[in-house]
Amino acid sequence: xxxxxxxxxxxxxxxxxxxxxxxxxxxxxNAMYWYKQSAKKPLELMFVYSLEExxxxxxxxxxxxxxxxxxxxxxxxxxxxxxxxxxxYLCASSQTALRGYTFGSGTRLTVV
Amino acid sequence: xxxxEQNSGPLSVPEGAIASLNCTYxxxxxxxxxxxxxxxxxxxxxxxxxxxxxxxxxxxxxAQLNKASQYVSLLIRDSQPSDSxxxxxxxxxxxxxxxxxxxxxTTLQVKP
Numbered sequence: 001x002x003x004x005x006x007x008x009x010x011x012x013x014x015x016x017x018x019x020x021x022x023x024x025x026x027x028x029x030n031a032m033y034w035y036k037q038s039a040k041k042p043l044e045l046m047f048v049y050s051l052e053e054x055x056x057x058x059x060x061x062x063x064x065x066x067x068x069x070x071x072x073x074x075x076x077x078x079x080x081x082x083x084x085x086x087x088x089y090l091c092a093s094s095q096t097a098l099r100g101y102t103f104g105s106g107t108r109l110t111v112v
Numbered sequence: 113x114x115x116x117e118q119n120s121g122p123l124s125v126p127e128g129a130i131a132s133l134n135c136t137y138x139x140x141x142x143x144x145x146x147x148x149x150x151x152x153x154x155x156x157x158x159x160x161x162x163x164x165x166x167x168x169x170x171x172x173x174x175a176q177l178n179k180a181s182q183y184v185s186l187l188i189r190d191s192q193p194s195d196s197x198x199x200x201x202x203x204x205x206x207x208x209x210x211x212x213x214x215x216x217x218t219t220l221q222v223k224p
Binding site: 041048 | 146211216
């Protein structure tokens with residue numbers, strides 16, 4: 001596979017469930033990002049990992065927990081989410097942001 | 113003042129016309145500039161990037177950068193209905209933030 005792969009593509013979960021989103025990049029990039037995109041809103045940066053270290057956490061609620069076990073994989077662990085957390089969650093990677101990001105196809109999350 | 117500003121639109125143009133999308137940014141030391149296209153329900157796709165003042169052409173797309181005016185634009189010639197999408201402007205700033213700053217996006221509608 002090439003590029004940035006996200007799974008699952010769609011996820012419906014109850015407010016008491018625990019689930020994880022997965023992102024894998026095959027580009028040899030050293031930085032990975034989680035973004036949230038709600039309907040008719042701009043992209044919201046959630047987390048930035050550079051060389052597997054979290055370098056930014058944009059005041060994201062603790063019900064979202066990122067994990068970056070190596071430079072190719074990024075997870076977003078979800079628990080006790082709220083309906084307002086329903087959104088498109090996008091993963092991206094870069095070698096250097098100076099050259100732009102490559103986005104994954106996203107996970108459409110619905111919290112019921 | 114937002115760091116990257118775009119008119120949310122929608123911008124409506126007839127098929128075959130030139131669509132002009134504009135973006136202003138606040139960080140005078142910004143180094144690189146990107147245009148992403150995002151179809152409804154899909155992830156952003158990089159279509160153009162520009163680093164130097166002036167124009168950069170790629171097929172029907174031209175990116176224009178004016179650092180003195182802190183302004184970047186995207187021109188789409190011979191617009192097609194398939195160009196209908198939201199166009200996101202992104203900027204890599206002068207600080208060592210390691211991230212892109214995105215505008216809210218402009219929705220383009222090309223009418224047959």
